[in-house]
Amino acid sequence: MNDTHDNLIDDYRYGFSMPETSVHKTGTGLDASVVNEISAIKHEPDWMCQFRLNAYDIFQSKPLPKWGADLSAIDFDSITYYLKATEGQAKSWNDLPKEIKETYDRIGVPEAERGFLAGVSAQYESEVVYESINRELDRQGVIFCDMDTALKKYPEKVREYFGTLIPPHDNKFAALNSAVWSGGSFVYIPKGVHVHLPLQAYFRINAEAFGQFERTLIIADEGSFVHYTEGCTAPIYRSSSLHSAVVEIFAKKGARVRYTTVQNWSKNIYNLVTKRARADEDAIVEWVDCNIGSGITMKYPAVYLAGRGARGEVLSIAYAGREQHQDTGAKMVHLAPDTSSRVISKSISKDGGQTSYRGLIHIAKGAENARASVVCDALLIGQASRSDTYPSMDSKNASASIGHEATVEKIGTEKLLYLMSRGLSQSDAEGLLVNGFIEPVAKEIPFEYAIELNRLINLEMEGSVG
Amino acid sequence: MLTLNNLSVSIGNKQILHGISFHFETGKTYAIMGPNGSGKSTLASAVMGHPDFSIHPESSINMENDPLIGSAPHERAKKGLALSFQAPLALPGITLFDLMRVALEGKADPVDLHQKIDAYARELDINEELLKRSLNEGFSGGERKKFETLQIALLDPKVAIFDEIDTGVDVDALRTITAFLATHLSEKTTKIFITHSAKLLKAITPDEILVIKNGHLVATGGDELAHSIETSGFDRF
Numbered sequence: 287m288n289d290t291h292d293n294l295i296d297d298y299r300y301g302f303s304m305p306e307t308s309v310h311k312t313g314t315g316l317d318a319s320v321v322n323e324i325s326a327i328k329h330e331p332d333w334m335c336q337f338r339l340n341a342y343d344i345f346q347s348k349p350l351p352k353w354g355a356d357l358s359a360i361d362f363d364s365i366t367y368y369l370k371a372t373e374g375q376a377k378s379w380n381d382l383p384k385e386i387k388e389t390y391d392r393i394g395v396p397e398a399e400r401g402f403l404a405g406v407s408a409q410y411e412s413e414v415v416y417e418s419i420n421r422e423l424d425r426q427g428v429i430f431c432d433m434d435t436a437l438k439k440y441p442e443k444v445r446e447y448f449g450t451l452i453p454p455h456d457n458k459f460a461a462l463n464s465a466v467w468s469g470g471s472f473v474y475i476p477k478g479v480h481v482h483l484p485l486q487a488y489f490r491i492n493a494e495a496f497g498q499f500e501r502t503l504i505i506a507d508e509g510s511f512v513h514y515t516e517g518c519t520a521p522i523y524r525s526s527s528l529h530s531a532v533v534e535i536f537a538k539k540g541a542r543v544r545y546t547t548v549q550n551w552s553k554n555i556y557n558l559v560t561k562r563a564r565a566d567e568d569a570i571v572e573w574v575d576c577n578i579g580s581g582i583t584m585k586y587p588a589v590y591l592a593g594r595g596a597r598g599e600v601l602s603i604a605y606a607g608r609e610q611h612q613d614t615g616a617k618m619v620h621l622a623p624d625t626s627s628r629v630i631s632k633s634i635s636k637d638g639g640q641t642s643y644r645g646l647i648h649i650a651k652g653a654e655n656a657r658a659s660v661v662c663d664a665l666l667i668g669q670a671s672r673s674d675t676y677p678s679m680d681s682k683n684a685s686a687s688i689g690h691e692a693t694v695e696k697i698g699t700e701k702l703l704y705l706m707s708r709g710l711s712q713s714d715a716e717g718l719l720v721n722g723f724i725e726p727v728a729k730e731i732p733f734e735y736a737i738e739l740n741r742l743i744n745l746e747m748e749g750s751v752g
Numbered sequence: 753m754l755t756l757n758n759l760s761v762s763i764g765n766k767q768i769l770h771g772i773s774f775h776f777e778t779g780k781t782y783a784i785m786g787p788n789g790s791g792k793s794t795l796a797s798a799v800m801g802h803p804d805f806s807i808h809p810e811s812s813i814n815m816e817n818d819p820l821i822g823s824a825p826h827e828r829a830k831k832g833l834a835l836s837f838q839a840p841l842a843l844p845g846i847t848l849f850d851l852m853r854v855a856l857e858g859k860a861d862p863v864d865l866h867q868k869i870d871a872y873a874r875e876l877d878i879n880e881e882l883l884k885r886s887l888n889e890g891f892s893g894g895e896r897k898k899f900e901t902l903q904i905a906l907l908d909p910k911v912a913i914f915d916e917i918d919t920g921v922d923v924d925a926l927r928t929i930t931a932f933l934a935t936h937l938s939e940k941t942t943k944i945f946i947t948h949s950a951k952l953l954k955a956i957t958p959d960e961i962l963v964i965k966n967g968h969l970v971a972t973g974g975d976e977l978a979h980s981i982e983t984s985g986f987d988r989f
Contacts, residue, residue: 699804700841706825707800707835708855708903715826718854722845722886 315363318342321465324368328434328468331441341454341464348458354644355582355613360556365528367466367499423481428512429474430485433501436472443474447503451534451562451590459558463499463532470500470531475510475541484513484546484732502533506541506569515546515735528556529580535563535571539593542570548735550579550742553609557583567593567622574730575602577612578742586644588617591625591653598627601727603739605720606639606671607746615644615676616660620686623654631662632724635671636716636747642674647688649681659689665723666696667716695723717744753778753942754799754815754833754911760808761791761798768794770967771811776911781943781956783978786964787986792946793838795964796915800835801825815911832910836900836917838946842889848899851887852906865906872902876932877925893920901929905936912937913944918952930955950982965989 312320321342325335350357423430429440437444454464475481506512529551537543543563551557557580563571573587589598600616618627633641643662664673675692697719705715721728721740728736754776761769768791776782786792798805799813801824807813813820820828843851849869853862860868873883876898888896897917904912918926937943945956953961961978963971963986970989971977980988 699802701843703797703800703802703825704837704841704843705851707829707837708851708907709826709829710851710854711826712824714854718846718851719843722843722850725845 312366312368314366316342316365316367316466320367324466324468327368328437330437333445334437337449337454338465338467341461342466344454345458345461345465348455348461350458351584354584354642355611357556357558357582357584360528368468426479426481427476428479428481429472431472433470433472433503434468436503440472440474443505444472444503447505447534447536448501449534451536451564452532452560457560459530460532460560463501463530463560467499467501467532469498470502470533471504471514472502473504473506473512473514475504475506475512477507478509479507480511481513484515486515486517498527498529498531500531502531504533504535504543504545506535506537506543508538509540510538511542513544513546513732515548515732517548517550517735517738527554528558530556531559531561533559533561535561537563537565537569537571537596539567540569541566542572544572544574545587546574546731546735547576548731548739548742549575549577549583552579553581555580557585559583559585561585561587562590562617563588563598564590564592565596565598565625568595569593570597570599572599572601572730573616574727575600575614576727576731576739577602577604577614578739578746580612581609582611582613584613586615586617586646588619589627590619590621591627591656592621593625594622595624596622597625600629600631601730602629602631603724603727604631604633604641605743605746606633606635606641608637608639611640611642613642613644615642615646617646618648618658619646620649620653620656620658622650623652623656625653626657627659629658629660629662630727631660632665632727633662633673634665634667634720634723634743635673636667638668638670638672640672640674642676643692644676644678646678647680649683649686649688651682653683654685656683656686657688658686661691663692663723664694665720666694667720713747717747720747754944755813755817756799757812757814759795759798759811759813761794761811762806762808763794763804768967769798772964772967772969774962774969774972776942776944778910778942779940780959782945783953783956783958783961784944784946784964785950785961785981785986786948788948790964790986791967792948792964793915794967796835796838796913796944796946799828799913800833801828829907829909834904834907834909834912836897836904836912836914838915838919840888840896840900842891843887844889846887847885848883848887848902852903855903856906860906868906869902872905872932872936875928875935876902877928878902894922894925897921898925898929901932905932908938909941911942911944913946915946916948917945918947918949926952926955950978953978953982963989 312323318339321338325338449464452460454461473485504514535543565571571589575587577583587600591598598618602614604612604614606612616629629645631643635641645660647658649656660677662675666673673694677690679688681688697716702712702715705718720743728739731739756772756774759769759772784792807821815831815833818831852865856865878898882895917929945952961973962969965986
């Protein structure tokens with residue numbers, strides 16, 4: 287049993303680690319002085335320091351949520367809350383330290399950049415160390431930088447929006463992030479500007495028991511369009527790490543924002559993320575959320591449909607193998623008339639893995655003619671795999687139309703026999719069935735991400751067979 | 753080519769096949785006949801390696817003197833065995849091309865494969881739109897059988913078993929399918945057609961007919977046996 291488990295860890299493709307080269311590192315554990323220290327290292331304005339300290343108090347006062355995945359094993363005292371990998375930011379690839387370059391080479395960031403991406407902002411530990419912004423974006427007036435830089439260069443804009451959609455008291459982990467956040471992206475798209483290539487950010491944890499608490503804020507002004515994508519890989523460590531991000535999106539009148547995530551943290555990571563968007567009149571917000579890795583994920587991207595005709599979508603894929611629990615879902619809050627939302631959730635549980643769909647559709651009293659549809663499909667492979675659905679519908683308006691469909695399918699002997707009779711091994715057959723199952727969501731993902739996603743899932747499935 | 757020796761098969765506690773022995777020769781065409789529920793489909797699935805079936809220890813199945821029992825279905829497929837299913841299941845999100853690309857990985861170039869599938873589909877009167885859809889999803893009985901036929905031809909097997917290729921298929925479609933097989937299956941391929949209907953016999957002209965009833969091989973023979981089944985069914989066995 288132990289041997290198999292070790293092999294699994296060895297198989298993890300991104301399970302290499304580089305010697306730490308940090309110049310700043312807080313001790314383990316968290317108290318008000320650590321929060322002060324982080325703020326001081328970053329030379330932050332006083333309001334941000336106060337925001338952090340207030341959030342720290344809220345974090346301390348809130349109990350761990352009891353309704354979802356089991357979080358009781360998180361040891362907050364063993365986590366390092368801040369670690370800065372290099373002094374300042376590198377302007378170009380060549381300026382990066384060798385180990386960091388090697389790490390990025392292995393996860394393919396330079397290739398991705400060569401693939402004519404609009405802008406690469408790659409986060410190594412808690413500081414953004416490398417970033418290149420396309421001239422075209424500059425010309426269009428698009429701001430795409432790390433959150434620490436944004437706080438220095440655009441303090442008014444940051445202060446206007448930061449923490450207004452997800453305030454620290456929203457939940458314990460939003461409070462934790464608010465207290466110790468570092469890095470993440472700030473994106474501002476001016477009125478009417480369409481960014482045609484996806485903006486990309488790569489996140490990666492490289493210090494044992496080190497929590498990564500990035501903070502992302504996207505503001506899409508009226509009539510603008512942006513697609514933001516993030517991909518995650520992390521090396522393996524013996525003790526648990528915590529990833530707790532906060533992402534806030536503001537889509538103004540007629541704007542459209544798509545946010546795509548392919549999450550592949552290693553199995554010892556707790557991935558506890560709060561993502562929320564506000565869609566004003568006729569705005570569209572789409573979350574495409576793929577969770578393949580981590581030991582435990584709790585994530586329920588939300589859209590607050592605040593303006594008439596606003597539209598929200600969550601398309602999600604969750605894969606849970608042995609000893610994984612993906613507790614994911616979506617929240618659609620209809621606050622205005624003629625708003626519509628769609629949720630498609632596809633989950634795969636294999637070899638005892640557990641997936642849960644937890645969703646909320648809320649239709650407010652004034653939201654005339656709201657339309658909501660939820661489809662959640664679960665695929666079970668192997669013995670003891672588990673999937674649960676917790677849909678919650680709350681309609682205060684009789685004119686609302688809400689649809690909900692849920693299916694559970696077990697990959698049966700007959701289907702496997704059919705595919706194997708064509709010459710496919712069992713793992714190839716299961717991989718093909720899984721790829722087919724997620725196809726409705728996978729086709730919405732940018733091509734290079736879809737390939738990565740299929741590869742990651744197939745890698746996971748191969749590693750767990752036999 | 754394919755030899756069944758004293759083949760007995762149980763599903764759960766129920767014995768379905770009782771000591772069937774037969775030698776199928778290279779390149780010949782066979783019809784396995786019998787009333788519904790006689791164990792014909794069980795025979796096909798057992799030869800393919802259905803994991804839920806238990807093969808009795810005294811039984812053996814050999815292909816070119818190579819034992820099949822104990823090997824997984826995909827290993828049998830690699831040895832040159834192929835099965836056209838009686839009721840192929842729908843595969844959401846997987847097109848025929850998706851499946852055959854994996855099945856023929858390393859054997860066929862994807863571009864060539866695409867062209868071959870298109871050409872075969874035209875010969876089989878398969879609507880082009882169906883090639884883009886999930887395999888077997890919402891397909892009619894006839895369409896499913898045409899897709900099975902197409903796959904078997906692509907796999908180019910040494911032994912091809914067709915389980916009720918005629919069921920749910922109209923006369924024209926059956927003619928299309930049998931003509932296609934006559935063109936595209938190698939002369940060396942051993943063809944085994946399982947059917948309960950004597951109508952198929954005219955289209956495939958088998959070299960030999962096997963009759964299975966209640967899990968026993970009760971008769972083998974040629975044209976005379978075919979004629980007798982056509983006129984008086986299976987009651988006399």
